[in-house]
Amino acid sequence: MPGNSFGTLFRMTTWGESHGPALGVVVDGCPAGLPLEAADIQRELDRRRVGQSHVTSARQEPDTVEILSGVFEGRTTGTPISMMIRNVNARSSDYDTISRLYRPGHADYTYDAKYGFRDWRGGGRASARETAGRVAAGAIARKLLATAGISIVGYTVQLAHLRARIIDEAEIERNVMRCPDPQIAEEMVALVEQARRELDSLGGIVEVRARGVPPGLGEPVFDKLDADIGKAMLSIPAVKGVEIGAGFGVVELRGSQNNDPFILREDGTIGTATNHAGGILGGISSGEEIIVRVAAKPPASIARPQRTVSVDGKPAEIVVKAGTTQPYCRDWCR
Amino acid sequence: MPGNSFGTLFRMTTWGESHGPALGVVVDGCPAGLPLEAADIQRELDRRRVGQSHVTSARQEPDTVEILSGVFEGRTTGTPISMMIRNVNARSSDYDTISRLYRPGHADYTYDAKYGFRDWRGGGRASARETAGRVAAGAIARKLLATAGISIVGYTVQLAHLRARIIDEAEIERNVMRCPDPQIAEEMVALVEQARRELDSLGGIVEVRARGVPPGLGEPVFDKLDADIGKAMLSIPAVKGVEIGAGFGVVELRGSQNNDPFILREDGTIGTATNHAGGILGGISSGEEIIVRVAAKPPASIARPQRTVSVDGKPAEIVVKAGTTQPYCRDWCR
């Protein structure tokens, strides 16, 4: 069954494997007339790109995007926008052993269970590299949302036990951790380096905020705004939890604390005094900031030996040659 | 836009308002030949029904279901199964004031923002009463899954600060809290009673486990099993967070701890030694138990006075007459 499309009015369909010839996305439903050029996409792909620092994967990929359709004379035409990124640094020999072993924490086993046959090179379709297509589509979405006054920002709020104490958005792009607290960002880098020395990896929490979302978006009762956001987030590799506003913290609050009192804003519109709801009530945006947090597991690719089972059903151990292949932070933090 | 259907192969479409003539669901895609009678549905609706104890809503509704189509001579025919529940105790006068006020924590304001016009009686479509249709559809799904050896169990693991310490599933149906720890269940009831006396409400966490799920279910990369489960959970009224397996706890784990080593089970099949993944790897079931937790906010309907704004944009306060109307635990715990 097809599962590689997301969205109803603005729909993306991603394709491509970690070590195949290319990967990409088709965006269908983007309105006509939006100014768009490859540089708009490239900017976001460059932000996503691994190999930018010593805390991420060593794989070097230029990730150069080509727009193949749907744009004419610098503007979208309303027809499907197809974008492609050629894989360059796709040496499948790096991954020979994983063709015969099920890596713990990876999808090798479940892909075999589902399809009976898999492209084992670099995790194939299950690789986090697949998210390049999402980022390309997201770059268009970001431009489109901006025309409606909506902006979205995301950042790392926690890595292992290290939690950002301040949210200074100006800091986010200044450090490789994309952490809004410069002091904690430095500690995070140190902690990653320590974990790497210990041949291990770390989990984290990312927070995303959307501003300027008008009240009234979301389609109850199943396509609620938070339900759709939750699905999108949980479809990202390594994400194991998602919460809106106060999220799991609601269990510590009483109704009288959690309910956000409605108030009149100075401009006469209606808002709320607090925002435990994270900008969504009854599955519909309230006009307050949309606040989402996701938990990303520690990357499954670690250099430490791990016991596992081989594809032919025998006990095995995975050993990674020191300093060579799959970096400990390759999955979630790029 | 339509948002009241869920599912691709087995699809439910729910309809109905809290105080309208009736509510119900159409299930489309259920295979033919499944034995089904109203009693199968009624059993689950009776479990859901409020008014069963002093810890839930006072509204008395028999919630008698009628199967209107799709069943012939005691078996499903493969055609749509329509089920209807008449509203009986629908005195809209109880809610007169809420036609003119936006209740904090409720969807009154956002429904007005979206639709410009709303059925304000008892929250209309945003009422948790809407879930009756889901329960009816779920009763069929449960029967269908049973034919494949799959069973699902859910229970309350936390209420405010009270956390179940043991999971004795035999206890679940024995107490009104549906808590698997009998001692904690008693404490929960006492805490609810106390909160009610204080005109307040409490949040909680529910855990759901699915057993017998074969490896291979889920459709990467967007319709991953966890993504679809997450959407379903977040579409339930009052749910503000969802997590799979170790969930947000992954942030405290290192890769070497979180990765579940593959092992050979005694029957020769492949399993994992631990289950931090919650039975899902790369968005596909692994054959291990599926584990999901959701956070439900404290019910928004509290008897304590709350400040708010009226529909005509004036500051207001909601006062509930003591002991009369909207119970403090009406939203999530039924």
Place this chain on the structure above:
Amino acid sequence: MPGNSFGTLFRMTTWGESHGPALGVVVDGCPAGLPLEAADIQRELDRRRVGQSHVTSARQEPDTVEILSGVFEGRTTGTPISMMIRNVNARSSDYDTISRLYRPGHADYTYDAKYGFRDWRGGGRASARETAGRVAAGAIARKLLATAGISIVGYTVQLAHLRARIIDEAEIERNVMRCPDPQIAEEMVALVEQARRELDSLGGIVEVRARGVPPGLGEPVFDKLDADIGKAMLSIPAVKGVEIGAGFGVVELRGSQNNDPFILREDGTIGTATNHAGGILGGISSGEEIIVRVAAKPPASIARPQRTVSVDGKPAEIVVKAGTTQPYCRDWCR
């Protein structure tokens, strides 16, 4: 797999069998604020109702519709509109023999092939009675379209060899054939009576025209307006062909004849001098009248003996007792 929903933004889901307790439809996506009452639906159901004359089925069904949700104080709320029609005259004994025989031209055999089990009473879900749900949903659509200045009219243009020579729309509702040519309508009634005496049935062609459709509707390249219309038409029981504008007649035209020259209308807008395209170019409405024709096969239920095969795979013959049961014109002309 579910197949009982139609539409993307305005979506209907129909349910119900010919002789089950009830049948109906859920309309999801209708905008809020549309004035709507049961009488709006009943009017169209009364037009559809069989038993209105001697040329249609003898079954007597009042087809009284009840609106169960989605309407509050006389206006739609934007939530699902559920409508139900109870079956009254559902004497399944009339159909005992058909539980054991595959009626030629009917779906008895294919339903068994697909589902392995079927509600054989009156054709079950395959009965043309299923269209009651569509008519109810269509009544809402008609009201909604009227707010945008769009109107739709349909009529019988051909029955067997009898073809309407004039299209006087004022005549349509005046005769039981819904034929816009009063003289031909009379001949059609006589021909039906003759066919009935000969225990046989007749095929026909219906034409539908939509006016006031603005240019720009339709979603290439697969959800073209004509593609969606074609699907809708071919999903109606008994329909075996559909054509747009000149339709199959294009084979007799040259490009220079078939191309509709663009012209400037008096109001300065752009139109076409002719309308061979039937109001659709490249799958998008042009602003000209949308013209659709469908061919309906002669109703399969005829009183004449027919050879067939029984459900247990033996040669058989269907004999209908004279003047008793299944009328010859029951399928398409109601």
Place this chain on the structure above:
Amino acid sequence: MPGNSFGTLFRMTTWGESHGPALGVVVDGCPAGLPLEAADIQRELDRRRVGQSHVTSARQEPDTVEILSGVFEGRTTGTPISMMIRNVNARSSDYDTISRLYRPGHADYTYDAKYGFRDWRGGGRASARETAGRVAAGAIARKLLATAGISIVGYTVQLAHLRARIIDEAEIERNVMRCPDPQIAEEMVALVEQARRELDSLGGIVEVRARGVPPGLGEPVFDKLDADIGKAMLSIPAVKGVEIGAGFGVVELRGSQNNDPFILREDGTIGTATNHAGGILGGISSGEEIIVRVAAKPPASIARPQRTVSVDGKPAEIVVKAGTTQPYCRDWCR
């Protein structure tokens, strides 16, 4: 709104414009393990390719396909199969004038009406060149269906007044008209040449037959097999009508003639003595041959001068320089 995907379990999403950098298709839902190589796709693209004879378009495009994902070691992996065809002979200067005129019979005007902005080069997305993506996806579908014993054949049965009198399928690939009657094929070629000399074009009818389709396919009541086929056919450029089995011919038949008597085949299975139903009853396949016919209008691109309107709303005339550009048979017969 997105409209460039077709199919539920096996879904294709096409993209690309006539004169853009490339065009292609993503096939999602193809089962894993199907042997597939570029040559399988290329074979069908070569059959579709224009410029093969003097009766089709003069544009020379090699239409070389590249498989970018979803295939590993010669077999499909169950993940999306992305295929791309670079446009080579895309001299947009050929079409300069059409940027300022609405060509009769083309979608120039309706695209402007819908999107407000269009890629006018060669018709952009509305060009029949778009079907290359469909053909590539269809090549995979054909291989997949073959594994289930299903085969599909299509051919020209009529061009203007010339109708094939015999259906000799061995002849189809032997002539450029893809006509199963060799004598008529010759007359068709002569007629096309004559029409070209007269600067005009001709319409035709194509028949498609599917064999080996098991009984039981199709999803009533809206996703009936004939409804889905009809939608697919009407989404093809230039198609103005579609019919199943006896099609519009049913109007000349009585029920006793049109009903196909069920019979026992020699192998003990159930079939029908005739096949007016075209292999579909109640929207479900019967096991008999599926028979579909579509009417394709005469190609809109003719060399004869035509009056029209310019994009700035002024009367205009289109004149094509003799022997230079848009051939009269470029749309439907390739």
